[in-house]
Amino acid sequence: MELRQLHYFMKVAQKEHVTQAAEELHVAQSAVSRQIHQLEQELGVDLFMQKGRNLQLTPVGHLFCKRVESLMKDLDKAVAEVHEFLDPERGEIRIGFPHSLGIHLIPTVVAEFRKRYPNVKFRFKQGMYPSLIRDVVSAEVDLAFISPFPEGHDQVEGDVVLTEEMYAILPPNHALAQEESITLDQLSADKFILFSKGYSLRPIVWQACLEAGFTPQIAFEGEETDTIRGLVAAGMGVSLLPEMAFFQSNPLQPARVRISEPRVTRTIGLIHRSDDKLPLVAQAFRNFLLNYFELMSINNKTPFGT
Template identity: 70%
Template sequence: MELRQLQYFAKVAKKQHVTQASEELHIAQSAVSRQIHQLEEELGVQLFVQKGRKLQLTPVGKLFLNRVEEILASLDRAVNEVHEFMDPEAGEIRVGFPHSLGIYFLPTVVAHFRKSHPGVKFRLRQGTFNSLIRDVMKGEIDLAFISPFPEKHDHVTGELLLQEELYAILPVGHPLAQLESIKLNQLKDEPFVMFSDEYSLRTIVLDACSSAGFTPKIDFEGEETDTIRGLVAAGMGVSLLPEMALTEISQLHPARVRVVEPQVTRSVGLIHRSGEKLPLVAEVFQRFLLEFIKEMK
């Protein structure tokens, strides 16, 4: 069994298509197919089945993929450790983040860090709460910004960075848009623009509305803060977004109003795998971030 076979297998499993995998690997399609076939022969199992135009993993293929991803992630870490040993200032940091922190916060932190560590590279991965925890557990990323911060978890640990306020966002012409603050139940009869189920901000907003005595009427759902903000600005409803997701000014920008009853906040933290030492360059970034947050407060 060869390393390239495992790499090709993982790529085909991700793309669900040999042609797309071969294009991304810059390898001939026939070579990828041949290596997958040889891997299946060596294992004595079928890893993929054809479903229409896509290849889907068999049950044993899914089991094998989990182990292969762990092996490849460990290899990546080993390579990074060697590079860091030779030159800690030329390492790579693999960081996960939710979209709402990618608009302003993450670019700002990375830009400040790179001023004093210009040789360090970043490999960034956007994800949801559950996918970020999964990627940290699998070792696919070193660190992840996450919200809400998981206070107790069997496989990840970290630091609470900050508590961030959520604002009500309204169309500019809305009757409440000019107020300095509102009570959340003043929005009980409004249509809401909400994140879809897998996003933690949805749960935070639903819980806040419940504590305010109502269940929001959801007319639109989206997966990006830009989409939520744009739909509200276009008059499709109201929503709640964290302050860091409201820093970008565009032609479609809603009004924002502070919510005072109840005040709605989210926790933001930085996590990594429990019981495992971070790569040296990731430790440097972690220390820098904690000092950066102190200066922000």
């Protein structure tokens, strides 16, 4: 069994068509067919069956495909690690993060890192809390910023790099809009605009309201900080957002008021797989980030310009 046979097999499985697979592989159709035939003869099974003009994996073909896919990922990772070992300043870092950190934090830290390592490449993947955990566990990304930090997870580990204050945001004409600070229970009669289920900020706000003695009444739900901010500014309700969400300037802005009680924060962590060694270039980025946030904390600064 040759690596080329496995490579051809995976391409045919992906395209479900020998001709299309051959075109992407830049080889003759007959070469692909021959390699697949030899692979099937060696295994003693049919990996594909005809379905109209296309090919479809047989049940045993599906089983074999999953194993080969895992093998190819391990092989790609091994090759990448060799390249990074030879020149760790030219590798690729795969990093995941939630949408709320992509507005300013991610561009800021990446730009700072690239001042030192200008040849390092980045591959970014946005996601919600559950998908970011899955991406780290399945090795889709090397590192992930995540909020809140997952305490006690048996497959990922990392560090809390930032604890961020949450603010109440109110329509500009709200009775409390000019206050320096409020207690959260002062908003118990207001309608809330929350993030949709699955977004990490939603349970933080929900739990804070329960701690303040009330269950929030939901007027609208959204999936981006811009949406939440805009709806509040338009007078559709109130909400809570982290400090980082106020970095952007927009003509339509809600009022921002500090919450004195209960204190509402979110933790932002940097995580990686607990049972795997990071590529050298990703480890260099992790070390840079831990040092970067430590210096920010020492100097009482925030990494997002406020």
